[in-house]
Amino acid sequence: MDLQLSGRTAVVTGAGRGIGLATVAALANEGMRVVAAARTVTPELKELAAVAVSVDLSTTDGPERLIRTAVAELGELDLLVNNVGGGDGGAVGGFLSFDDDQWAQIYGLNLFAAVRTTRAALPSLLRRRGVVLNVSSNGARIPHAGPIPYTTAKAALTAFGKALAEEVGPQGVRVNTVSPGPVRTAMWESPDGYGAELAAALGLTREQLVAGLPATMGMTTGRLVEPAEVAALIAYLASPLAASTTGADHIIDGGAVKTA
Numbered sequence: 001m002d003l004q005l006s007g008r009t010a011v012v013t014g015a016g017r018g019i020g021l022a023t024v025a026a027l028a029n030e031g032m033r034v035v036a037a038a039r040t041v042t043p044e045l046k047e048l049a050a051v052a053v054s055v056d057l058s059t060t061d062g063p064e065r066l067i068r069t070a071v072a073e074l075g076e077l078d079l080l081v082n083n084v085g086g087g088d089g090g091a092v093g094g095f096l097s098f099d100d101d102q103w104a105q106i107y108g109l110n111l112f113a114a115v116r117t118t119r120a121a122l123p124s125l126l127r128r129r130g131v132v133l134n135v136s137s138n139g140a141r142i143p144h145a146g147p148i149p150y151t152t153a154k155a156a157l158t159a160f161g162k163a164l165a166e167e168v169g170p171q172g173v174r175v176n177t178v179s180p181g182p183v184r185t186a187m188w189e190s191p192d193g194y195g196a197e198l199a200a201a202l203g204l205t206r207e208q209l210v211a212g213l214p215a216t217m218g219m220t221t222g223r224l225v226e227p228a229e230v231a232a233l234i235a236y237l238a239s240p241l242a243a244s245t246t247g248a249d250h251i252i253d254g255g256a257v258k259t260a
């Protein structure tokens, strides 16, 4: 299937590894020119992206700097993938374990980075009748299943996408959300990631936690989602073939969310 993306331009955030890197690979494979950002420009990212930008997107000015660079390098933008999110750790615990600074940090990365990057990119996306894709989480629908600041920030991100889709849809810009369940990335696989912290809090090894995750989360497929599977969904939604899909939230979680 030709996704008709060849020659178009894209910005992908949080792209050094995991879902973001897989998305850059999928879009570049479709012939898109991609500007991709993370704090660390990994060798894999450098190889795949047209331009890799090192930027902290949790800062107030980072997103605007990224979009300024992207427009200077690519010209107008056809696609923005707001993928950056998660966190740098320390997000394991109940409601009372999070102070104001942690709430602000988690909302900064999981909500405000997307708000600020979208605000900077929207004038160009409007000129190109482009697409915004936000990477949320199935935790937005099952907010007890993860750290409260994270799942509620993702719920706000999902709502942000819906509201923006209504506002800019008549001007030709589509906005969609992709909401993964557990994906096999550093979040679960790294020895100092969220999975390792959660395992320690539960008195398990990280390997035990990850092996039990599909059952614990009710994943009907019995395995974690692969980053390339999320990237393939993002590439389809970016395509003109998905021209009638806007304001939608696409869950990709192996069947973990049980409601219709």
Ligand SMILES: NC(=O)c1ccc[n+]([C@@H]2O[C@H](COP(=O)([O-])OP(=O)(O)OC[C@H]3O[C@@H](n4cnc5c(N)ncnc54)[C@H](OP(=O)(O)O)[C@@H]3O)[C@@H](O)[C@H]2O)c1
Pocket (backbone or CB within 6 Å): 013, 014, 015, 016, 017, 018, 019, 020, 037, 038, 039, 040, 041, 055, 056, 057, 058, 083, 084, 085, 086, 109, 135, 136, 137, 138, 179, 180, 181, 182, 183, 184, 185, 186, 187, 188
């Ligand atoms: N993995 C899952 O199970 C899962 C499930 C549901 C939703 N999600 C969502 O999917 C998205 C991607 O997750 P992932 O698992 O692929 O993450 P990941 O493997 O941890 O990768 C995150 C990427 O974002 C970059 N990043 C982190 N903080 C940044 C910052 N302040 N500024 C710029 N870049 C930053 C990281 O590089 P640097 O650290 O070098 O900056 C890295 O390249 C996130 O929004 C996450 O919430 C993931």
